Amino acid sequence: MSNLLYHALWVAVALALVAVASAMLTRRLRQRELRRHAAEEALDALARYSEWLAGQRRNAGFQGDRAPDASPLVRVRQLQQAWFPEQAAAMALLLEVHARLLDFLWRQQLLRVRDPEGWLESDHDGRFMALWREHRVAVHQLADHLRVRAGGLLVDAEPESVFPA
Numbered sequence: 219m220s221n222l223l224y225h226a227l228w229v230a231v232a233l234a235l236v237a238v239a240s241a242m243l244t245r246r247l248r249q250r251e252l253r254r255h256a257a258e259e260a261l262d263a264l265a266r267y268s269e270w271l272a273g274q275r276r277n278a279g280f281q282g283d284r285a286p287d288a289s290p291l292v293r294v295r296q297l298q299q300a301w302f303p304e305q306a307a308a309m310a311l312l313l314e315v316h317a318r319l320l321d322f323l324w325r326q327q328l329l330r331v332r333d334p335e336g337w338l339e340s341d342h343d344g345r346f347m348a349l350w351r352e353h354r355v356a357v358h359q360l361a362d363h364l365r366v367r368a369g370g371l372l373v374d375a376e377p378e379s380v381f382p383a
Contacts, residue, residue: 256301257367263290280327312356
């Protein structure tokens with residue numbers, strides 16, 4: 219085998235290795251970018267969900283949860299399952315608090331219709347705020363992880379003007 223052929227084979231092997239490494243690096247960077255985008259989308263949906271929930275405190279009557287396909291919480295759950303399976307426990311906590319909040323809001327709506335005086339005396343606002351604090355803890359736990367995945371680009375997924383004190 220001549221020296222020229224020998225060196226040409228080594229150059230070909232080196233170029234093949236560079237091509238494989240480049241493809242792997244490009245794939246990894248693309249996955250990271252898709253995951254970052256999913257985190258940003260989940261943070262946006264989480265903020266919209268929290269805005270909707272805060273609005274339920276101000277509404278005269280509870281109309282129920284949105285249609286499942288329009289719910290930002292459903293979108294957060296889809297993104298969490300697809301891109302952030304490690305956050306299943308945080309998502310489960312949020313869904314548990316969500317279920318308790320919806321149950322509370324439905325019961326308050328029924329009480330308001332059936333017994334307005336009883337509803338006024340039920341300390342509905344105080345009980346809502348206790349559930350709201352639990353909601354905030356669950357949202358912040360999930361949002362903190364998503365902010366890290368989003369690269370810190372979204373500093374505040376929850377505008378403070380939305381959240382009652």
